[in-house]
Amino acid sequence: HLARAGRALAEPLTPQALDAAEREARAALKLSPARTEARLQIAYAERQRAGGWSPTAGEALAQSYRVGPLDPDVGTWRLRFALEHWESLTPALRKAALAELDALWSRYPMRKALKAMAGEVGSPAGRLAFAAETRSLERAAKVKAAAERKP
Template sequence: MKRSQAIRLTAAGALAAVTFTLALLHLIALAMGGELKVGGLRLAVVASGYDRRAEQQVATRNPDLANLAEAERLSRLAIAQFPYDTSAWLRIAYIDGIRNLGLSKAGVAALSRSYDLVAVDPLLAPWRIHFALENWGNLPAALRISAESEARSLSADGGGRSKLQAALAAVSNPETTPVAQKWLERYVISPSRVEQAAHENAAKHDGLLKN
């Protein structure tokens, strides 16, 4: 074997070993709630680990101020590691809403940031749309437009439409119920009727062809 080939193989082996070690450290950090420390030295940090611990803090029916403070701290640690962590931004907005019995400017900013990062999030869209409607009176016009645009996009297929329907039906703010009902008609009921009519027409057409 040539010396250059041996050097390349050695380098490749070393890289594989380093990659494996880093992956292992990150798995351990995830299992330990976001970070792996030895003494005062932080060896690995994983944003999703912080998210998991933060969710545990707010998962109770009535989280206290200490739970909320810890959840916000962990959420901000997650964002520090991964600024595009939409769920962490939404959690901060949610915490703000609980603390202030409605969104403050900081909560509105966190919700707006989540839309800036991901305008339509198939996973988080139902929750985010519902949350926006519950806090509709505190949202600026641009943020209301973002929420409705996400609702429109979510309704593009049957699966998303059913999730949107559940989110809209769960709105409890009496001031926003008319908006939720309007969206229900516009983005759930009407498209479903159109699809149903299209299916019926297609079935009739197929029947005529067979006859």
């Protein structure tokens, strides 16, 4: 079901393709309710269908964080999706996205990919949130390293 939903979302995004993607994603959730990717497919399909952010897209994104708060398989995509809609996110969704950023950032090899992803974000508010959070993380790492060097 997830693969079929993904294929439907890779096609030209007609109303029929969006409906098919959502149907397949919901079928995947019936088999495995903890599938983060399926919830994100629903969020994306709804966002495309609505022509912008919608409460339904927000709820699907929120559910994806509830069932898989730190999912390395979809984390970068989900974080970009959240950053693209930063101004529309609830405070709880912003907090979840920043927690995921913190976790992904702590894995040093991910930083280059995260920086590249952030450079592609169209939302100025999302880019600013990313920059502020990563600066804070880098400062905290320097303070920690300095404290560890002290005898």
